[in-house]
Amino acid sequence: MNLKITTQIARTHLMAKKRQTLVAMLGVTFGIAMFITMISFMQGVNQFLEDSALDASPHVRMYNEVNTQRPALIDQLNRSDSAFNVIYHQKPKEQLSRLKNGLLIARRIGREPGVLGVSPQLSTQVFYNNGPIQISGTIAGVDIDRENRLYNLKSRLKSGTIGALQSNPNGLIMGHVLARKLNVHTGDKVSVTTPTGGTMILRVVGTFGFGIGTLDNSKSYANLSTVQEILQKDAGYITDIHIKMIDPLQAIPFGRKLRAMYGYYTEDWATANSAILAGEQIRNVMTFVVSMTLLVVAGFGIYNIMNMNVINKIKDIAILKATGFEGKDIVLIFLFQAIFIGLLGGLLGLLIGFTLSYLLSITPFNTGDFITIKTFPVIFEPKYYGMGILFGLITTVLAGYFPSRKASKVDPVSILRG
Amino acid sequence: MEKVLKASHFNKYFYEPDKFQVLKDVSFEVDKGEFLAIVGKSGCGKSTLLYLLSTMDTEYEGKLEINGQLLSGRNQDFLSKFRNEHLGFVFQFHFLLPEFTTLQNVMLPALKLGKYSEKEVEHRAYEKLKMIGMEDHAKKLSSKLSGGQQQRVAIARALINDPTIVMGDEPTGNLDKTNTGIVFDIFREIARENHQTIIAVTHDPDFAAGCDRVIEMSDGMIISSHEN
Numbered sequence: 001m002n003l004k005i006t007t008q009i010a011r012t013h014l015m016a017k018k019r020q021t022l023v024a025m026l027g028v029t030f031g032i033a034m035f036i037t038m039i040s041f042m043q044g045v046n047q048f049l050e051d052s053a054l055d056a057s058p059h060v061r062m063y064n065e066v067n068t069q070r071p072a073l074i075d076q077l078n079r080s081d082s083a084f085n086v087i088y089h090q091k092p093k094e095q096l097s098r099l100k101n102g103l104l105i106a107r108r109i110g111r112e113p114g115v116l117g118v119s120p121q122l123s124t125q126v127f128y129n130n131g132p133i134q135i136s137g138t139i140a141g142v143d144i145d146r147e148n149r150l151y152n153l154k155s156r157l158k159s160g161t162i163g164a165l166q167s168n169p170n171g172l173i174m175g176h177v178l179a180r181k182l183n184v185h186t187g188d189k190v191s192v193t194t195p196t197g198g199t200m201i202l203r204v205v206g207t208f209g210f211g212i213g214t215l216d217n218s219k220s221y222a223n224l225s226t227v228q229e230i231l232q233k234d235a236g237y238i239t240d241i242h243i244k245m246i247d248p249l250q251a252i253p254f255g256r257k258l259r260a261m262y263g264y265y266t267e268d269w270a271t272a273n274s275a276i277l278a279g280e281q282i283r284n285v286m287t288f289v290v291s292m293t294l295l296v297v298a299g300f301g302i303y304n305i306m307n308m309n310v311i312n313k314i315k316d317i318a319i320l321k322a323t324g325f326e327g328k329d330i331v332l333i334f335l336f337q338a339i340f341i342g343l344l345g346g347l348l349g350l351l352i353g354f355t356l357s358y359l360l361s362i363t364p365f366n367t368g369d370f371i372t373i374k375t376f377p378v379i380f381e382p383k384y385y386g387m388g389i390l391f392g393l394i395t396t397v398l399a400g401y402f403p404s405r406k407a408s409k410v411d412p413v414s415i416l417r418g
Numbered sequence: 419m420e421k422v423l424k425a426s427h428f429n430k431y432f433y434e435p436d437k438f439q440v441l442k443d444v445s446f447e448v449d450k451g452e453f454l455a456i457v458g459k460s461g462c463g464k465s466t467l468l469y470l471l472s473t474m475d476t477e478y479e480g481k482l483e484i485n486g487q488l489l490s491g492r493n494q495d496f497l498s499k500f501r502n503e504h505l506g507f508v509f510q511f512h513f514l515l516p517e518f519t520t521l522q523n524v525m526l527p528a529l530k531l532g533k534y535s536e537k538e539v540e541h542r543a544y545e546k547l548k549m550i551g552m553e554d555h556a557k558k559l560s561s562k563l564s565g566g567q568q569q570r571v572a573i574a575r576a577l578i579n580d581p582t583i584v585m586g587d588e589p590t591g592n593l594d595k596t597n598t599g600i601v602f603d604i605f606r607e608i609a610r611e612n613h614q615t616i617i618a619v620t621h622d623p624d625f626a627a628g629c630d631r632v633i634e635m636s637d638g639m640i641i642s643s644h645e646n
Contacts, residue, residue: 002530004529008529012518012522315513319513319514319515321474321498323501323502323530324503324527325498325530326499329530412474416474417587
């Protein structure tokens with residue numbers, strides 16, 4: 001009953017001062033619209049950077065590190081406390097960077113639970129020659145179907161097809177910046193020279209772009225057997241195993257487990273991309289700070305307006321108290337007004353925020369070769385809209401509560417005596 | 419005669435700017451259905467006394483009983499409820515809520531009381547407005563009424579919950595002769611017909627002359643009490 005009469009009074013107050021109500025509402029609307037736009041855009045950027053970096057790198061990479069320190073043989077054989085050995089120019093042990101039984105290991109890892117895909121590969125430094133142009137880069141011999149499963153190569157292709165590599169044993173899918181530097185197009189031939197001296201003429205059957213400079217201007221994919229042939233190695237020779245997990249967070253313990261199991265070095269995505277992850281954290285903090293500032297500013301706006309409202313209505317409050325309304329009724333009257341303003345302003349803010357985010361997401365954004373997007377990255381996440389309306393309500397309720405508590409403490413005698 | 423209000427040994431101090439005793443050991447009683455006027459020069463403490471009786475001012479020494487209920491020393495929420503049900507007020511400067519219609523202004527205290535349904539409250543509010551001759555203005559915003567009309571609506575509002583006592587602080591203070599006459603007649607009628615008690619602070623000698631009893635105050639004390 002009291003609730004009914006207090007809401008009725010609150011409604012009458014709001015309707016009587018339509019413009020003031022609207023101004024208060026727009027304060028909330030602006031704050032929340034900006035919050036939604038900000039967070040959708042910032043998170044979109046984060047997501048994009050994370051995707052473009054992490055999509056192109058394995059969750060776990062297993063490889064054999066060849067430059068391991070080893071004690072000199074003489075130290076092992078001729079140890080004594082009274083003398084010491086001096087060795088100049090010790091050469092590292094002649095050692096291949098191969099993973100022994102690599103294909104078998106890959107097959108076994110593929111059967112582990114939580115693993116999305118495994119791609120064994122043979123990767124080496126090469127020189128790409130086309131006439132006078134010589135560019136150093138890398139070549140990865142892969143099973144292109146498996147590699148596609150890990151990195152979604154199909155969507156990264158700028159020309160050619162994956163099938164072309166499978167049907168052409170001497171095919172090459174090349175980073176599109178590298179191809180441009182070499183001045184080759186799909187169908188052209190390029191000579192590939194390995195550090196050990198092997199040379200082979202390969203035909204470019206496609207180009208790809210990951211949006212990451214170090215890949216796009218130096219890397220090529222070829223069939224595993226082709227690279228084994230250039231290096232004059234057997235069919236079981238591989239140097240890397242790339243692994244993608246279903247849950248990327250599982251990669252870190254999984255990598256540790258693999259290292260203990262097989263004795264080869266493993267590197268997980270978090271270590272490989274620590275700079276990107278740190279950047280993301282900084283951006284998250286920044287987004288949070290800016291969003292909070294917007295909401296707090298909007299909150300102060302409402303506080304001011306509610307405060308003025310209470311001061312303007314002080315005579316009415318005195319009358320209500322004189323005719324029998326209690327302090328908590330007065331609080332309710334003004335709190336209802338604040339909630340109404342917060343809710344309606346907030347919903348309008350969500351709508352405007354969504355519209356702004358949408359407009360941003362279709363704005364053309366040309367960044368040149370490396371970045372693969374055509375418009376600004378924006379994500380539409382219901383969670384942020386929920387947060388927006390929740391924060392909006394909390395700030396308005398707080399901003400409305402303090403003035404209304406003041407209103408409830410008004411001494412009617414001092415007002416009514418004039 | 420049944421006593422409806424008992425005030426005993428009221429002492430009240432103002433502390434700003436200096437300590438000053440406004441009321442000095444004031445005691446009196448009021449009968450049910452009595453039309454009482456409190457008169458005196460400005461600053462004699464008559465308005466202060468009225469606000470103590472109204473239960474809105476609680477900082478005083480003494481004992482207040484209305485309708486047999488002890489009211490001194492009670493908390494604010496209890497007093498709000500008590501005012502709502504048992505007391506009606508008419509102030510000098512009419513004091514209606516400007517955003518509400520005449521009818522809504524009259525209905526508000528009854529809706530707060532919650533004794534009747536909204537329909538019944540509306541019906542009763544119309545009856546009160548009819549009594550004061552304002553039923554034609556029921557749907558008008560109260561800010562659009564003249565001073566005299568607003569004062570009459572304020573009386574209707576004071577009467578809506580059928581209070582035991584109606585209190586008025588200079589209820590005719592800024593009204594012309596015609597309106598003063600109308601207001602006085604309404605008070606006179608409700609005291610006689612409904613046996614509701616009226617306590618009014620006034621400067622107007624004509625108004626006081628028409629009351630059942632006049633209490634005269636000076637320097638915070640009751641100096642005389644005589645029946646007309």
